[in-house]
Amino acid sequence: MADPTMETSGQPEAVRVTAVVYDETHFEETQLSRSDDWTTCSNKSGVIWIDVTGLDTPWPLELAASCFSLHPLIQEDILNIDQRPKIDHFANYVFVVLKSLSLDTAQGIVLHGQVSIILGPHYVLSFHNLDHDIFGSIRERIRHAKGRIRALGPDYLLHALIDLVVDNYIDTLEFLGEKLEALEEEVVERPTKETLPQIHDMKQEMILLRRSVWPLREVVGSLARRESTLINDATIIYFRDVYDHAFQVMDTIETFRDMLSGMLDIYLSSISNRLNEIMKVLTIVSTVFIPLTFVAGVYGMNFKYMPEINWRYGYPMVLCIMLVSLVSMLVYFHKKHWI
Numbered sequence: 001m002a003d004p005t006m007e008t009s010g011q012p013e014a015v016r017v018t019a020v021v022y023d024e025t026h027f028e029e030t031q032l033s034r035s036d037d038w039t040t041c042s043n044k045s046g047v048i049w050i051d052v053t054g055l056d057t058p059w060p061l062e063l064a065a066s067c068f069s070l071h072p073l074i075q076e077d078i079l080n081i082d083q084r085p086k087i088d089h090f091a092n093y094v095f096v097v098l099k100s101l102s103l104d105t106a107q108g109i110v111l112h113g114q115v116s117i118i119l120g121p122h123y124v125l126s127f128h129n130l131d132h133d134i135f136g137s138i139r140e141r142i143r144h145a146k147g148r149i150r151a152l153g154p155d156y157l158l159h160a161l162i163d164l165v166v167d168n169y170i171d172t173l174e175f176l177g178e179k180l181e182a183l184e185e186e187v188v189e190r191p192t193k194e195t196l197p198q199i200h201d202m203k204q205e206m207i208l209l210r211r212s213v214w215p216l217r218e219v220v221g222s223l224a225r226r227e228s229t230l231i232n233d234a235t236i237i238y239f240r241d242v243y244d245h246a247f248q249v250m251d252t253i254e255t256f257r258d259m260l261s262g263m264l265d266i267y268l269s270s271i272s273n274r275l276n277e278i279m280k281v282l283t284i285v286s287t288v289f290i291p292l293t294f295v296a297g298v299y300g301m302n303f304k305y306m307p308e309i310n311w312r313y314g315y316p317m318v319l320c321i322m323l324v325s326l327v328s329m330l331v332y333f334h335k336k337h338w339i
Contacts, residue, residue, distance in 0.1 A: 015054035016133070021046050022142050024151050029143065034059045038067040047154050048123040051139070055079060055129045064125055068093070070118065081114040081129045085215040087222050093120040094228045096158070096219055098165050099212035100134060101172045110172055112208065115165060119158045119230055126161060138164060155231045159238045162220065166242055169213060169249045173256070176205065180256060187263045191270045199264055206257045213253060217246045284339060291325045 017032040023046035052060045065075050074095050077083055088095040100113040113130040138160050141149055183198055224239040299318055308314040333339045
């Protein structure tokens, strides 16, 4: 079988197609390429799961569409990675679009992707544009027969895929929650000019998450209500559980958004208070030097007849007056708790 990571010209291709066929007693996993006969895989007994990682080239989608008779509009939606999460019911299959999240721990960022899933009578097709295997843990469960996934049908596999996407939301929110706590501490204790862009970036991240999770509830709710005959009664309870998790994620996102709004107010208040402190210091300094400047200005005039100029103790007396004025104003400011 040809290497699925290679083009026919010998150049590497950022796409990987994994076919898994299983039932309670049998498991088979193969890597598919454009030169393979996909109909052979689709005609096997058991649950068929074809997972496509990467959408840089269209041939996996073209072969899947030809083998499973997918509507051309479905192909367009899969390739368009800016789709809103949705669910479409067709005569022979159900089409689901989700937004996926993945943590890049090395760079400390969240990667946004799109997952398209097609549920048929005996098969599941999944397509995601990120270049890493986000469903590897589910494939591992099937390989080692962990849980009930091998005993149930393709609708339960659809549940497992959606549930993993929602679990990644929860992991992402935990990661963002830690960043939020550190940012909140920075805002309260030592806000800098870099703090405001960080708050803005976090608010944008929350907006993207909300756009991903809000329509997800409609998708899972439709599956939980069994609006398609491809969903068995035994699987409905699992979709309801995912629906509850989606609600929890939505509540967490709203909480984080409120926290960020509060942090923005705290940041603006901190900057305003700091500016007020600076202005208070400058005002006090200016006020203290006003009488000193007045006295120095009076005796700095060059009139010929000024009685104090010829007085022997005139200079020390002026200095004493200036000193007493300075001390008196400082004492007064201190009693008023201005300094």
